[in-house]
Amino acid sequence: xxxxxxxxxxxxxxxxxxxxxxxxxxxxxxxxxxxxxxxxxxxxxxxxxxxxxxxxxxxxxxxxxxxxxxxxxxxxxxxxxxxxxxxxxxxxxxxxxxxxxxxxxxxxxxxxx
Amino acid sequence: xxxxxxxxxxxxxxxxxxxxxxxxxxxxxxxxxxxxxxxxxxxxxxxxxxxxxxxxxxxxxxxxxxxxxxxxxxxxxxxxxxxxxxxxxxxxxxxxxxxxxxxxxxxxxxxx
Numbered sequence: 392x393x394x395x396x397x398x399x400x401x402x403x404x405x406x407x408x409x410x411x412x413x414x415x416x417x418x419x420x421x422x423x424x425x426x427x428x429x430x431x432x433x434x435x436x437x438x439x440x441x442x443x444x445x446x447x448x449x450x451x452x453x454x455x456x457x458x459x460x461x462x463x464x465x466x467x468x469x470x471x472x473x474x475x476x477x478x479x480x481x482x483x484x485x486x487x488x489x490x491x492x493x494x495x496x497x498x499x500x501x502x503x504x
Numbered sequence: 505x506x507x508x509x510x511x512x513x514x515x516x517x518x519x520x521x522x523x524x525x526x527x528x529x530x531x532x533x534x535x536x537x538x539x540x541x542x543x544x545x546x547x548x549x550x551x552x553x554x555x556x557x558x559x560x561x562x563x564x565x566x567x568x569x570x571x572x573x574x575x576x577x578x579x580x581x582x583x584x585x586x587x588x589x590x591x592x593x594x595x596x597x598x599x600x601x602x603x604x605x606x607x608x609x610x611x612x613x614x615x616x
Contacts (some may be wrong), residue, residue, distance in 0.1 A: 395546075398542070423603045425603075425604060427607075431608060433610075434508075434607040434608055434609045434610050435594065435596075435606075435607040436548075437604050437606075439543060440603065440604055442603055474610075481546060481547070483547075485603065490535065490598060490603060491537075491549055491552060491562065492537075492547070492549065492605060494546035494547040494548070495546050496544050496545055496546045497544075497546050
């Protein structure tokens with residue numbers, strides 16, 4: 392069974408500093424990878440996805456992620472965060488022929504001035 | 505284009521009561537999903553419907569039933585609510601040929 396591990400449950404960061412959120416998955420077959428963001432009291436919004444091709448994917452709001460097949464990782468980065476990036480971030484994985492999502496436990500990012 | 509809508513937004517039930525959570529999408533998507541979100545556990549799949557007329561169990565189906573009423577609507581029913589079903593419930597949909605799912609705003613359910 393596939394599983395997703397987000398290595399940090401909480402990440403405090405100062406405004407304009409960089410942030411990296413770590414995600415590892417366990418699967419021996421091809422996967423599709425996603426990062427979703429959840430702002431307080433809202434639903435989930437897709438930040439970016441990796442399906443195939445270039446291992447560096449760019450998403451909305453200045454976020455990017457790198458797929459590393461050998462390390463089974465898909466870490467999310469932003470070079471300079473804003474107060475408005477305060478939210479919970481979820482890494483999710485699906486088999487390429489399945490489309491059912493398995494989610495990590497989430498990482499809460501709190502941006503301080 | 506409203507995307508995925510869910511009703512109600514909030515609900516409080518007593519143990520043993522029943523209720524149905526409604527979900528509708530206007531994106532002409534074939535697949536629809538129900539998840540529950542609990543602190544520290546991310547989202548877990550309850551049931552899904554790959555296409556109109558089909559439903560399948562996900563990771564945590566016990567205590568729930570679903571109905572795919574038509575292509576637009578996918579409802580989740582709790583026949584006899586238990587405190588362990590206190591959670592935030594999200595509906596999602598996915599179009600054919602695409603991998604990503606689109607989520608509704610959620611229903612916050614409390615069972616006392």
